[in-house]
Amino acid sequence: MSTVEPVVTSPDAAATPLLEVRNLSIRYGRKGPLAVDDVSFTIGRGETLGLIGESGSGKTTIGRAILGLVPVTSGRIIFEGRDITRLSAADRRTLQGDLRAVFQDPFSSLDPRKPIGDALSAPLRVAGVPRADRTFRVQAALDSVGLAPGSEERYPRQFSGGQRQRVAIARALVTDPRLVVCDEAVSALDLSTQAQVLNLLSDLRAGADLGYLFIAHDMAVVEFLAQRVVVLNRGRVVEQGETREVMRNPQAHYTRVLMAASPVPDPDEQARRRQAWQQLKASASAPVA
Numbered sequence: 071m072s073t074v075e076p077v078v079t080s081p082d083a084a085a086t087p088l089l090e091v092r093n094l095s096i097r098y099g100r101k102g103p104l105a106v107d108d109v110s111f112t113i114g115r116g117e118t119l120g121l122i123g124e125s126g127s128g129k130t131t132i133g134r135a136i137l138g139l140v141p142v143t144s145g146r147i148i149f150e151g152r153d154i155t156r157l158s159a160a161d162r163r164t165l166q167g168d169l170r171a172v173f174q175d176p177f178s179s180l181d182p183r184k185p186i187g188d189a190l191s192a193p194l195r196v197a198g199v200p201r202a203d204r205t206f207r208v209q210a211a212l213d214s215v216g217l218a219p220g221s222e223e224r225y226p227r228q229f230s231g232g233q234r235q236r237v238a239i240a241r242a243l244v245t246d247p248r249l250v251v252c253d254e255a256v257s258a259l260d261l262s263t264q265a266q267v268l269n270l271l272s273d274l275r276a277g278a279d280l281g282y283l284f285i286a287h288d289m290a291v292v293e294f295l296a297q298r299v300v301v302l303n304r305g306r307v308v309e310q311g312e313t314r315e316v317m318r319n320p321q322a323h324y325t326r327v328l329m330a331a332s333p334v335p336d337p338d339e340q341a342r343r344r345q346a347w348q349q350l351k352a353s354a355s356a357p358v359a
């Protein structure tokens with residue numbers, strides 16, 4: 071049975087959030103504890119929402135539920151006014167171009183035997199885009215992430231870690247999505263590569279009406295990219311609000327503890343990183359391949 075339900079959240083499409091997560095609860099197995107417990111938040115069009123919390127707080131589970139990779143126990147996920155909580159595989163495929171993901175380790179999801187152009191054109195093929203257009207769009211997506219012409223012919227092993235993450239971002243963007251779930255997308259990168267990829271994500275967002283759900287444990291990373299933040303503890307939302315406000319004046323004890331335990335507790339180091347990001351942002355991003 072198809073479970074696509076149109077949900078009229080507002081008569082004005084522009085006022086409808088890009089994504090609305092309502093009272094979401096998720097349990098793995100029949101009797102286990104709730105990994106996600108009554109979580110609600112929205113993401114506006116073109117907005118970046120940070121999702122932070124300790125390991126095991128439920129961040130990845132929420133991201134995967136939005137992508138349709140984890141079944142929802144209760145609550146609803148509404149994307150552009152459409153209930154996508156429990157879609158059939160066929161209905162989910164219709165969303166494939168609009169709702170994309172970038173994970174921590176792109177290498178594991180790229181076939182080592184195939185040039186990366188194949189991975190980028192696959193979602194376009196599924197969407198029925200003609201071959202000639204696919205070639206053009208793959209090249210344009212690689213260009214947009216600063217990878218040189220001809221990169222589509224190269225194999226995953228021929229890229230550095232940072233370049234592979236650019237490939238993963240290009241693969242997410244090639245379908246011109248509305249929302250990208252970034253799950254620890256920069257966590258495995260060294261500091262300067264991390265800064266480059268964060269700047270890239272920020273710049274790409276500016277050029278398109280693109281929203282991100284940005285999952286991270288590093289507060290400094292979230293502060294750089296996200297306008298608003300949701301703080302999770304053991305599957306529950308303990309605080310949410312404007313990122314700067316939450317950082318400056320955390321209301322929940324847990325948020326204060328999380329900030330104190332942040333991987334970048336030293337204010338000098340924070341300032342240095344921010345400065346490095348700003349410098350990188352100011353400089354034109356040269357092709358890196």
Ligand SMILES: Nc1ncnc2c1ncn2[C@@H]1O[C@H](COP(=O)(O)OP(=O)(O)OP(=O)(O)O)[C@@H](O)[C@H]1O
Nearest residue numbers: 098099105123124125126127128129130131132287
């Ligand atoms: N496939 C699974 N089967 C059973 N329990 C799971 C599964 N995946 C996650 N969990 C449990 O769900 C809870 C939330 O895990 P989740 O991975 O969503 O947290 P997280 O905040 O993303 O953690 P991390 O930052 O370490 O990735 C944890 O208690 C975890 O052990």
